[in-house]
Amino acid sequence: MGEEEVNREPLLEARLKEAGGRLYHAQGPQALAGILAREAGEPLWLEDHPWLTDAVPELEKIGLAPHIAGDTWELEVDTAVTVGLGAVPETGSVLVAGSGPSSWLPLQARRHIILVPLELADLTFSQALDLTRQEGSPMVTWLTGPTRTADIEKVLILGAQGPGELAVIMYEPLDQET
Amino acid sequence: MRQPAVRAACHRALEARERILRDYPRWEDWRAEARAIKTEAISRLDELLARLTREVEAWGGQVFMAQDAAAAREYILEVARRHQVRQIVKSKSMTTEELELNPFLAHAGLRVTETDLGEFIVQLAGHPPAHLTAPALHLDRGQIAAIFQERLGEACEPEPVPLTRMATRYLKPLYRQAQMGITGVNFAAAQEGALVLLENEGNLRLTATLPPVHLAVMGLEKVIPALGQVEVFLRLLPASATGQRLTALVHFIRGLKPHPSGKQAFHLVLLDNGRGQLAQEPELLEALYCLRCGACLNVCPIFQVGAAHLYRRVYPGAIGILLAPYLAPKGDISDLCTQCGACTDICPVKIRLAEMIIHTRRGSARLRPWRFFSQAAGLGLAWPRMYRRVEAGLRLLPRLPLKSRNFLGLALSRQSFYKRMEDKREMEKGEKGKRDKSSG
Numbered sequence: 001m002g003e004e005e006v007n008r009e010p011l012l013e014a015r016l017k018e019a020g021g022r023l024y025h026a027q028g029p030q031a032l033a034g035i036l037a038r039e040a041g042e043p044l045w046l047e048d049h050p051w052l053t054d055a056v057p058e059l060e061k062i063g064l065a066p067h068i069a070g071d072t073w074e075l076e077v078d079t080a081v082t083v084g085l086g087a088v089p090e091t092g093s094v095l096v097a098g099s100g101p102s103s104w105l106p107l108q109a110r111r112h113i114i115l116v117p118l119e120l121a122d123l124t125f126s127q128a129l130d131l132t133r134q135e136g137s138p139m140v141t142w143l144t145g146p147t148r149t150a151d152i153e154k155v156l157i158l159g160a161q162g163p164g165e166l167a168v169i170m171y172e173p174l175d176q177e178t
Numbered sequence: 179m180r181q182p183a184v185r186a187a188c189h190r191a192l193e194a195r196e197r198i199l200r201d202y203p204r205w206e207d208w209r210a211e212a213r214a215i216k217t218e219a220i221s222r223l224d225e226l227l228a229r230l231t232r233e234v235e236a237w238g239g240q241v242f243m244a245q246d247a248a249a250a251r252e253y254i255l256e257v258a259r260r261h262q263v264r265q266i267v268k269s270k271s272m273t274t275e276e277l278e279l280n281p282f283l284a285h286a287g288l289r290v291t292e293t294d295l296g297e298f299i300v301q302l303a304g305h306p307p308a309h310l311t312a313p314a315l316h317l318d319r320g321q322i323a324a325i326f327q328e329r330l331g332e333a334c335e336p337e338p339v340p341l342t343r344m345a346t347r348y349l350k351p352l353y354r355q356a357q358m359g360i361t362g363v364n365f366a367a368a369q370e371g372a373l374v375l376l377e378n379e380g381n382l383r384l385t386a387t388l389p390p391v392h393l394a395v396m397g398l399e400k401v402i403p404a405l406g407q408v409e410v411f412l413r414l415l416p417a418s419a420t421g422q423r424l425t426a427l428v429h430f431i432r433g434l435k436p437h438p439s440g441k442q443a444f445h446l447v448l449l450d451n452g453r454g455q456l457a458q459e460p461e462l463l464e465a466l467y468c469l470r471c472g473a474c475l476n477v478c479p480i481f482q483v484g485a486a487h488l489y490r491r492v493y494p495g496a497i498g499i500l501l502a503p504y505l506a507p508k509g510d511i512s513d514l515c516t517q518c519g520a521c522t523d524i525c526p527v528k529i530r531l532a533e534m535i536i537h538t539r540r541g542s543a544r545l546r547p548w549r550f551f552s553q554a555a556g557l558g559l560a561w562p563r564m565y566r567r568v569e570a571g572l573r574l575l576p577r578l579p580l581k582s583r584n585f586l587g588l589a590l591s592r593q594s595f596y597k598r599m600e601d602k603r604e605m606e607k608g609e610k611g612k613r614d615k616s617s618g
Contacts, residue, residue, distance in 0.1 A: 015423065018423075019422075019423070019426070075354075076350075090423070091423040091424040092423070093424055093428075100436050103387070103435075103436070104387070104388075104438075107380070107383060107384055107387065107388070108350065108384070125409050125412070125413075126406065126409055129405060129406055129408065129409055130406075132405070132430050133370060133372070133405050133406075136433075137432075137433070138237075138431065138432060138433025138434055138435045138436070139386075139387075139429060139430065139431050139432075139433070139435050140429075140430045140432075141383065141427055141428065141429050141430070142424065142427070142428040142430075143426065143427060144422075144423065144424040144425065144426055144427075144428075145426050146426065147378065147379055147380035147426050147427065148378050148379070148426050149295045149296075149342060149378060149379050150312075150420070151294070151295040151296035151299065151312065151313070151314055151342075152295070152299075152314065152319055152322060152338040152341055152342065153183070153187075153318060153319060153338060154186075154187050154190050154191070154312070155338040157338055157339055157342050160295065160342065160346070160378065160379035160380055160381070161293070161295075161346050161349065161350075161379045161380040161381045161384065162379070162380025162383065162384075162427075163380070
């Protein structure tokens with residue numbers, strides 16, 4: 001496909017917007033905390049992932065009190081932040097997997113924020129399918145915008161029975177980060 | 179039935195599809211590719227189903243091949259009893275509609291709740307779904323508010339947002355109370371034992387994830403050889419169904435999902451129910467290529483008049499006509515087609531729907547008594563000179579003592595249909611004028 005030669009970041013942003021989502025770019029925990037301070041609400045729950053645990057001190061400095069989904073977790077939270085596998089600019093989709101609390105966290109969250117490794121934010125459809133196949137999780141989901149329904153008179157409503165807001169952060173860890 | 183609402187909803191879906199297609203210059207290539215994949219899959223059906231069964235069992239799922247609806251229902255009930263299930267949440271699945279699963283499980287004492295908003299509404303209303311992808315298409319916001327008030331005992335502003343929020347509030351606790359979640363399947367990749375499920379609301383994810391048992395039901399024609407081949411279907415299906423590049427959520431299941439109480443149990447029911455017989459019919463087997471996108475319904479002039487209820491079958495429209503003689507309970511609805519051919523043009527897998535409906539009509543016992551007339555008409559229309567002479571001759575016949583609304587009376591009238599309608603309109607206009615004068 002010819003699209004591989006073009007810079008796909010504007011395409012990802014445009015497609016995410018078309019699907020009702022938003023795109024950000026962050027490098028390091030401080031920048032990440034800044035975006036979360038603007039985008040997230042409380043209660044704020046984070047997946048137990050080094051990129052997110054590293055951001056906790058920065059979030060606390062801003063005045064947020066994030067929870068890490070470990071042994072305990074909540075199903076109904078305001079904002080769930082998790083780490084995805086990659087993104088597909090063609091459709092504005094984000095691939096998420098995982099098991100345990102991190103996979104349950106976003107089910108009934110009002111907002112879902114997903115960090116995507118920058119180098120995997122420009123997958124083609126077939127690359128995304130390969131990644132899905134290779135990923136060992138029992139369930140991989142491709143998210144394209146917030147949940148939605150148009151079952152009443154075809155009127156579109158975002159946030160049907162899952163997150164009503166979806167934001168994607170293309171994330172670059174700092175060199176010393178894992 | 180709100181005919182204008184059904185027509186408007188169909189047209190909105192078609193417009194959304196058209197908007198997306200402007201960005202898809204390779205649409206025709208994708209249609210051809212999808213058709214080739216489905217052709218291969220149906221020709222290797224037994225082999226692919228055996229492979230799918232092996233792969234799903236290898237990751238811990240249990241697979242049951244149901245020859246008919248009764249066997250599928252009994253298996254599902256047995257699974258429910260084995261897991262001490264009392265409450266079930268269910269996401270949208272036309273295959274389970276085919277099984278008439280809800281009344282069966284309710285009769286066995288289980289509480290089943292549909293969680294897709296449209297399905298939830300029609301379940302409360304006691305109606306069958308009006309469309310493959312938009313079950314409550316025939317109801318307006320006022321009617322839905324009245325249904326909620328009556329069945330949920332709570333008044334709600336008759337607007338889409340509050341009604342949706344009210345349904346969500348009602349459904350939320352049920353996902354955690356339920357011991358079993360039932361879903362459909364859109365595609366099953368045999369090589370990887372991977373199941374692909376598409377949705378927009380998030381209810382399918384909750385249904386498939388939160389209860390300790392997940393049971394998925396699929397018609398056996400949903401199998402494809404390998405996961406890589408799903409790519410083209412992920413482009414065609416959402417665009418054709420709802421005019422989306424991709425549905426809000428696409429799930430790929432390839433293992434037992436974690437559950438707070440441990441690993442979730444998983445059961446897959448493969449349903450034949452007449453599909454195997456259809457696969458043996460060379461002229462008609464491509465009906466099994468159907469993706470259930472509903473585009474052939476949206477474009478059908480007959481569907482737009484009465485939605486799915488007109489057909490009185492689970493699968494309406496052109497595809498429903500083709501499936502009716504094979505999928506139990508068998509039926510014949512082949513007269514519900516105008517042969518306009520729009521369904522063939524729009525089908526994302528290029529099923530020759532209109533052509534195959536003609537083939538179905540040829541085998542229809544119900545239409546057999548009319549075959550003489552259609553053959554005679556065909557002969558007449560093939561010879562325009564003869565047609566004109568016969569028509570002129572018929573018009574010279576004295577008017578038969580038939581009621582004016584009778585079809586033969588109209589057909590043999592000395593005046594053309596158009597002239598009769600024009601005269602009728604003039605007459606009505608005159609009568610209205612007289613009434614207006616007398617009332618003024």
